[in-house]
Amino acid sequence: MQRWSQEEFTDKLRQVGQRQYHDRHPFHRLMHEGKLTREQVQCWVANRFYYQKNIPIKDALLLSRCPVKEVRQHWVQRIIDHDGTENEPGGIEKWLRLGEGVGLTRDDLENDARLLPAVRYSVDAYVQFVATRPWIEGVASSLTELFAPRLMKERLAALEKHYPWIDPAAFAYFRSRPPLATRDSENGMATVHKYCETLPQQQQAVAALEFKCDVLWAQLDAIFHHCVTTEEGDLR
Numbered sequence: 758m759q760r761w762s763q764e765e766f767t768d769k770l771r772q773v774g775q776r777q778y779h780d781r782h783p784f785h786r787l788m789h790e791g792k793l794t795r796e797q798v799q800c801w802v803a804n805r806f807y808y809q810k811n812i813p814i815k816d817a818l819l820l821s822r823c824p825v826k827e828v829r830q831h832w833v834q835r836i837i838d839h840d841g842t843e844n845e846p847g848g849i850e851k852w853l854r855l856g857e858g859v860g861l862t863r864d865d866l867e868n869d870a871r872l873l874p875a876v877r878y879s880v881d882a883y884v885q886f887v888a889t890r891p892w893i894e895g896v897a898s899s900l901t902e903l904f905a906p907r908l909m910k911e912r913l914a915a916l917e918k919h920y921p922w923i924d925p926a927a928f929a930y931f932r933s934r935p936p937l938a939t940r941d942s943e944n945g946m947a948t949v950h951k952y953c954e955t956l957p958q959q960q961q962a963v964a965a966l967e968f969k970c971d972v973l974w975a976q977l978d979a980i981f982h983h984c985v986t987t988e989e990g991d992l993r
């Protein structure tokens with residue numbers, strides 16, 4: 758069987774998102790419907806911080822395994838976007854400010870005080886995946902961001918509408934992230950098109966994206982179980 762055309766390959770990748778992206782997870786649905794309590798929002802922010810702070814680690818691992826200068830030249834910007842510079846707060850700093858905005862301390866987040874085991878393991882599995890798989894599979898796994906801008910816009914509108922107890926300034930991350938996510942997913946898509954030259958490589962890229970959707974979904978399963986069902990009884 759010969760390799761997929763670029764359109765077919767793009768379509769296969771986008772179908773993964775339609776089937777498995779975490780925008781449809783019950784926890785996000787509760788959030789978007791304004792049904793989360795203060796404690797449940799805090800649980801999500803604290804646990805998602807572990808994912809956010811591991812993104813630059815994952816990206817640095819990918820850089821260290823990628824021999825193609827042109828790919829590294831783009832990829833390095835992702836680390837700067839999250840770590841920031843001495844003058845510019847990056848995504849990690851904005852997420853810490855989100856934490857303070859929902860009533861947590863920076864310490865709570867930085868010391869993983871509320872980190873759930875399954876969130877730790879799913880994020881660590883993502884970092885290990887990028888540390889051990891071929892670098893192009895690490896690129897493919899980041900393509901969940903094809904679907905992130907729409908989710909973040911829906912999330913921002915819901916947070917501003919349904920959670921008046923949170924200072925809207927705390928949502929800076931969700932305002933600034935979508936254009937970066939679009940830029941990164943466009944670069945990632947062009948990179949997998951260029952370097953997945955055989956059908957098996959294309960199939961591995963789709964598998965990498967499916968794996969990453971499970972990484973995101975598993976985090977919300979843990980958060981939903983610990984912070985919703987056990988807290989709210991049998992809320993379905």
Ligand code: AHQ
Binds near residue numbers: 812901902
């Ligand atoms: O804030 C997010 C982010 O910086 C990234 C980096 C990217 C990657 O390299 O895997 N994935 C990602 C995502 C972020 N936010 C998630 C959300 O729901 O807020 C979505 C997630 C993604 O779609 O992969």
